[in-house]
Amino acid sequence: MKITDIKTRFIDIYMFVEVHTDEGIIGLGEAGSWAFLEAAAAAVETFKRYLIGQDPLLREHHWQYLYRCYHFRGAAIMAALSAIDIALWDIAGKYYGVPCYQLMGGKCRDKARVYYHVYGGSRQELIDGCIRAKEAGFTAVGHLTPFADEPRDKSWFKTFASRIDDGIESVRQYREAVGNDVDLCIEIHRQLTVPEAVALGRGIEAYRPYFFEDPVKPDNFDEMAEVAASIPIAIATGERIHTLQEFVMLLSRHACRFIRPDVCMCGGLTHAKKIAALAEAFGVQVIPHNPLSPVSTAACIQLAAAIPNFAIQEYPIGEDRPPKSGIVKSALTLEDGFLVIPDTPGIGVELQPDAEKEFPYIPREYKTRLQSDGSVFDQ
Template sequence: MRITEINTIFADRYLFVEVKTDAGITGLGESGAWAFLEASAEAVNTFKRYLIGEDPLRIEHHWQYLYRCYHFRGAAIMGALSAIDIALWDIAGKSFNVPVYQLLGGKCRETARVYYHVFGETREELIQGCLDAKAGGFTAVGHLTPFLDEPRERPYFKTHRAKIADAIESVAEYRDAVGDDVDLCIEIHRQLSPAEAIALGRGIEEFHPFFYEDPVRPDNIDAMAEVARAISIPIATGERLHTIEEFEMLLSRGGARYVRPDVCLAGGISQSKKIAAIAEAHGAQVVPHNPLSPVSTAACIQLAACIPNFALQEYPTGEDLPPKSGIVRSSLTIEDGFIIVPDAPGIGIELMPDAAERYPYKAREYVTRLHKDGSVFDQ
């Protein structure tokens, strides 16, 4: 079997990669390069100069060949490599007529617990999102910010006292709304300094969040570890990290108890399995990052199925998302807040032939939020 064709497909806000073979098997992957998908597509076009004509089942060799050839890294490149890796695993599963997880050691679990995305520009909207999740049978909510999902065009300003006190009050109300039946995954979106992150973390400890995600920018692992040492809530981070070495440094410094590799950014299924093993050695658990399409979800579930230290899966929901039936054919089903691990070959999902036509590509707007004083504010 040989690779004959590699195509990039833009649909809605996503970049998909199809790898075709002379055996009639097509593999599907997705890039998680977020706002840099056009650059990621060009990286795929560069990689296919090597891949056309190669055996698709030499997955690890191809990964190493592409990653180590020209020495340079970054989100666009790693998103492209991740998409190709997922597609090659999809081909492998279909070739042997088994799910990908069966090629990676088999199932560790029958279902994967997921958390529901909650959005809102007001506290009332976020509380209602928590209640909707509970009513829908979900036992965890995430993407749950104590700072509101305010428009990036709106300049930001609050005093330190108001910023921390309002955030603590928000988390208290989220907990009151759902009681002990729903876990709260508190998302900070890198908005705080280490000092602010410690103050807020200590202030919400009594509400027992499942985790405290990205309280500070992840560029400085030591700063994340400083926050982790000062509070009792587990830190979750890793969605911006690209390599197994970065995750090893994060964990060895005590910077996280939950790691968040993005299967579509951190090297695909191949490297995400290795990241999970590194986390296992450190006693940490895995919460795969997944703000993308159902293709990403399908790849994440293959990982969740075969690792012993899986904790929770991000499950994107929102009114702006296209219907899953319109963009993919999927073998995934969800019951009571758990995705049933599928038994379909490969990653268990197919792109609809007309997905790109039905959902024209929408490039993400490039809007960085500013502070009232005109400086850049992280959101």
């Protein structure tokens, strides 16, 4: 079997990669570089010059060849490599007639717990989202900020004291709204300094958050480790890093209790499986990052099935996006807050033939929020 073509498909806000073979098997993957999908598409075209004519089943060899050939790294390149790698795993599963997790040692579980995305421009909207999630049968809610999802064109300012007190009060009300039947996955979006993160982390301890995600910027692992050593709740981080070596540095500093590799950014299933094994050695659990399409979800579930230290899966529904059925034909089934592990060969999803026409590409708006003094604010 040989690779005959590689195509990129832009649908809505997503970019997909299809790897075609001379046996008619087509593999599907997704790139996770968010606002830089065009750059990832250019990297796919570069990788394509090597891949055409190659045996698609040599996944590890191709991964090493593409990653190490010219020694350049970065999010766009890794997103392209991730999408191609997922597509090659999809081909392998279809070729052998098994789900990808069977090629990774078989499944460790029959279903994967997921958490529901909650959005809102006010505290009440976020509370209402938590309640809806509970009513829908979810046992965890995430993407849940203590500070509300305010528009990026609104300037920002709060005093230290008011910000911390407001954040603590929000988490208290989330807990009051859902009781102990729903875990709260508190998302900070890298917005805090170390003193702010420590103050907020200590303040929300009483409300038993499942994890405290990305309290500070991920560029400095020592800062994350300082926060982790200073608060009693579990930190989750890792969505913005994408190499095995970066995850080693994060884990060796004991900077988190949950790692969040993005399968569509960290090198696909090949690399994500290795990152999960590293985390296992440190007693750290894995929560795959997944703000993308059902293709990303399907790839994440293959990883979730195959690793012993899987904790919970991010499951993005509820946003103002096209219905999942309009983008893909999927084998995934949601039951009482869990995705059933499918037995479909490959990753278990296919793109709808007319998805590009139905949902034309929408480049993400490039806008960052500013503080009241005109400086940049992380959101």
